[in-house]
Amino acid sequence: MLTTSPSDTTVTALVADTTAAPSLHNAQPWQFRYDRSAHIITLRADFARTMTEADPSTRELHVGCGAALLNLRVSAAHYGLAAVTALLPAPADQALLAEARLEPLAGSANLPVTELYPAIRDRHTCRFPFAERPIPPELRSLFSDAAHAEHADFRFVDSLHLDTVLRLISDAANCDRMDPARDAEQRFWTRHTKTDAPVDGVPDYAFGPGDASDGSTTRDYAGTTPLPGRVRVRFERRPQLGLLSTEGDRPLDWLRAGQALERVLLSATSKGVSASFATQPLEWPDLRWTLRDPVLGTGHPQMIVRMGYGPVGPHTPRRPLRQVLVIEP
Numbered sequence: 001m002l003t004t005s006p007s008d009t010t011v012t013a014l015v016a017d018t019t020a021a022p023s024l025h026n027a028q029p030w031q032f033r034y035d036r037s038a039h040i041i042t043l044r045a046d047f048a049r050t051m052t053e054a055d056p057s058t059r060e061l062h063v064g065c066g067a068a069l070l071n072l073r074v075s076a077a078h079y080g081l082a083a084v085t086a087l088l089p090a091p092a093d094q095a096l097l098a099e100a101r102l103e104p105l106a107g108s109a110n111l112p113v114t115e116l117y118p119a120i121r122d123r124h125t126c127r128f129p130f131a132e133r134p135i136p137p138e139l140r141s142l143f144s145d146a147a148h149a150e151h152a153d154f155r156f157v158d159s160l161h162l163d164t165v166l167r168l169i170s171d172a173a174n175c176d177r178m179d180p181a182r183d184a185e186q187r188f189w190t191r192h193t194k195t196d197a198p199v200d201g202v203p204d205y206a207f208g209p210g211d212a213s214d215g216s217t218t219r220d221y222a223g224t225t226p227l228p229g230r231v232r233v234r235f236e237r238r239p240q241l242g243l244l245s246t247e248g249d250r251p252l253d254w255l256r257a258g259q260a261l262e263r264v265l266l267s268a269t270s271k272g273v274s275a276s277f278a279t280q281p282l283e284w285p286d287l288r289w290t291l292r293d294p295v296l297g298t299g300h301p302q303m304i305v306r307m308g309y310g311p312v313g314p315h316t317p318r319r320p321l322r323q324v325l326v327i328e329p
Contacts, residue, residue, distance in 0.1 A: 015325045246300050
């Protein structure tokens with residue numbers, strides 16, 4: 001047990017690292033509160049930032065908050081602390097997602113997590129083409145192990161199932177374009193940096209190029225509105241896609257999926273592997289279940305991750321800490 005509370009400077013640094021996590025449309029749907037006397041950081045969902053069209057169940061909101069929670073654990077270990085976490089500690093309070101009690105870090109059990117710390121600031125979503133270079137088996141196993149450590153499953157889509165997954169991504173993207181409400185919701189969360197000074201959302205410089213073959217797995221944040229000066233290039237012919245799944249499909253599982261996702265992403269970043277997401281078919285219930293591998297897939301799909309060797313993605317904005325963190329006596 002801690003005898004003195006970590007300084008406000010340390011707590012602020014922890015939460016700054018925490019908010020580097022990815023979230024749907026970079027909405028950053030979280031709020032943090034630190035209780036000095038109890039040494040507890042509380043994570044609450046900011047439901048005002050829910051995507052009511054793409055994510056009415058708040059599944060992806062929970063995944064994003066889970067990713068933030070993994071960052072908190074990694075950052076705490078870096079500062080010599082253990083963030084002892086309880087998920088959904090008050091079921092009647094749906095916004096209360098987790099409580100993390102800060103304790104002294106003991107032993108070497110957290111060493112693998114601590115080693116991921118530099119990747120927190122280096123990890124950025126990359127919506128650019130990757131090289132036609134396979135990710136080696138030892139790294140694929142590393143990413144799978146990272147997910148298993150967080151009670152989730154991560155496996156790369158095999159060649160037999162890849163065409164099905166690519167078709168589902170394309171079908172979902174077409175459904176998105178033909179749905180005025182979803183198109184409007186996505187446009188609400190895009191930022192044009194010539195006129196905006198964004199603290200959230202996806203800025204135009206992070207859209208990436210258009211796909212000359214119209215077969216990219218990456219979400220096109222330009223949507224139905226052409227972006228002047230945007231180039232079109234060819235993306236990888238056979239993308240390397242990883243499917244993250246969980247045994248259950250409730251808020252607890254979604255939070256675990258988010259922690260597993262971020263642990264996979266930080267592990268990939270530390271090994272020079274870039275990543276982006278293909279969440280579109282996960283947002284259409286009729287398509288989501290078809291994602292499961294017909295032979296091996298028994299869990300609930302939570303995320304599709306495109307991985308490969310390519311440029312480091314650009315930094316995207318984050319909300320000021322004064323908007324997301326309250327420190328109490």
